[in-house]
Amino acid sequence: MLENLLRERGLTKIWDSSEICSSDEWEKRRSEILKLLCNEEYGFLPCTPDNLSFEVLEQDNKFCAGKVTLNKVSITAQFGNKRFSFPCWTSIPNGNKKYPFFVFINFRGDIPDKYFPTEEICDNGFAILSFCYEDVTSDDNNFSDGIAGVIYGGKDRKDNDCGKISMWSWAASRVMDYAKTLSNLDLTKAFVVGHSRLGKTALLTGALDARFACAISNDSGCSGAAITRGKRGEKIKDIYNSFPYWFCANYKKYMDNEHNLPFDQHFLLAAIAPRKVYVASAKEDLWADPDSEYLSCVAASEVYEKLGFTGFVHPDRLPNVGDVFHKGNIGYHMRDGLHYLSREDWLHFIAYLKKQFKI
Numbered sequence: 001m002l003e004n005l006l007r008e009r010g011l012t013k014i015w016d017s018s019e020i021c022s023s024d025e026w027e028k029r030r031s032e033i034l035k036l037l038c039n040e041e042y043g044f045l046p047c048t049p050d051n052l053s054f055e056v057l058e059q060d061n062k063f064c065a066g067k068v069t070l071n072k073v074s075i076t077a078q079f080g081n082k083r084f085s086f087p088c089w090t091s092i093p094n095g096n097k098k099y100p101f102f103v104f105i106n107f108r109g110d111i112p113d114k115y116f117p118t119e120e121i122c123d124n125g126f127a128i129l130s131f132c133y134e135d136v137t138s139d140d141n142n143f144s145d146g147i148a149g150v151i152y153g154g155k156d157r158k159d160n161d162c163g164k165i166s167m168w169s170w171a172a173s174r175v176m177d178y179a180k181t182l183s184n185l186d187l188t189k190a191f192v193v194g195h196s197r198l199g200k201t202a203l204l205t206g207a208l209d210a211r212f213a214c215a216i217s218n219d220s221g222c223s224g225a226a227i228t229r230g231k232r233g234e235k236i237k238d239i240y241n242s243f244p245y246w247f248c249a250n251y252k253k254y255m256d257n258e259h260n261l262p263f264d265q266h267f268l269l270a271a272i273a274p275r276k277v278y279v280a281s282a283k284e285d286l287w288a289d290p291d292s293e294y295l296s297c298v299a300a301s302e303v304y305e306k307l308g309f310t311g312f313v314h315p316d317r318l319p320n321v322g323d324v325f326h327k328g329n330i331g332y333h334m335r336d337g338l339h340y341l342s343r344e345d346w347l348h349f350i351a352y353l354k355k356q357f358k359i
Helices: 002-008 023-042 118-123 146-152 164-179 197-208 236-242 249-254 266-270 290-306 343-357
Strands: 051-062 068-079 082-093 099-106 127-132 185-195 214-218 276-282 330-335
Touching: 002 290, 023 164, 023 197, 023 249, 023 266, 051 164, 068 118, 068 146, 068 164, 082 099, 082 118, 082 146, 082 164, 099 164, 099 197, 118 127, 118 343, 127 164, 146 164, 164 185, 164 197, 185 197, 185 343, 197 214, 197 266, 214 343, 236 249, 266 290, 276 290, 276 343, 290 330, 330 343
Parallel strands: 099 127, 099 185, 185 214, 214 276, 276 330
Antiparallel strands: 051 068, 068 082, 082 127
8 A cells, every 4th residue: 555655656766776785885875865965955064163162051960859960061163263152951860871862952942841851751761962943043034143154154055055954953963072072971872853843953963963873853744754745734835935944945946846856855764774763743733744754754664674674664554643663763653633742752752762772
């Protein structure tokens, strides 16, 4: 059934080889895919800073009833004679071990946050490093503030220059740079997570930054996890007309022209292989289109399989409320309800990671 649905949508093949291939062959193809996604959709990320520095601004070692240390940290990037700083918050259990951890691209800076059950995450043995996306650059067409101002300095963007999603992704990697300086984090178990537009950002971050062992997308929909061709709800025309600044200018070529895309969003999921990727959907989030998010997982699975790994383990049908598929390197669940990052979603993420990484 699902193969027929994918065929009807006319998806572009990710990899022409029909046999198991070497990691070197895949890395060459993966590099091509990343260049394609950056050139045609998200834009190329800001350059690597000349220098990074970190300063702890505030500390509370009795957070969450004394079980967690909460720090507010300033991350400063130096580009020649220009400097840019943004804050992040680290919540790390008070114990004598190296903790697996999330880098959470957040809509808010306050902790606790409605999308962010800090105590429960830490009680499950995870640390979490969070930053507010608008502390990096505003969520609008202003390219003169935050990191956007440092990059462009009032100059117009070229057709493949980075949009805001790429800038938020850049910041997530800078938080990972900070994580590397902390002795109580397990750098082999780093997971990037985001919701909605920041779910798109988490997927791009996971594809571009191989230090993340898993990228987690919650309700990321159009231009995120969801297949574009044949999609219900939001389409490229809708998202680009409303949020052109999230993307590079080249992306507008595909408004009402999805059939000419040289890729589809399963390329983004597959570009994370052989590392893990997780897609979460909500039944009533029709604008994001859960079926298209699910089909993207199905289509991306071929790359894992050609590399000799287990991809997406699922029944041959579209998803139902309550489905949880945690057996493969592509994880998925569908809950009831609307567009939201819930406690239920976090608990599914945690369960998947504990199972896959033996935490």
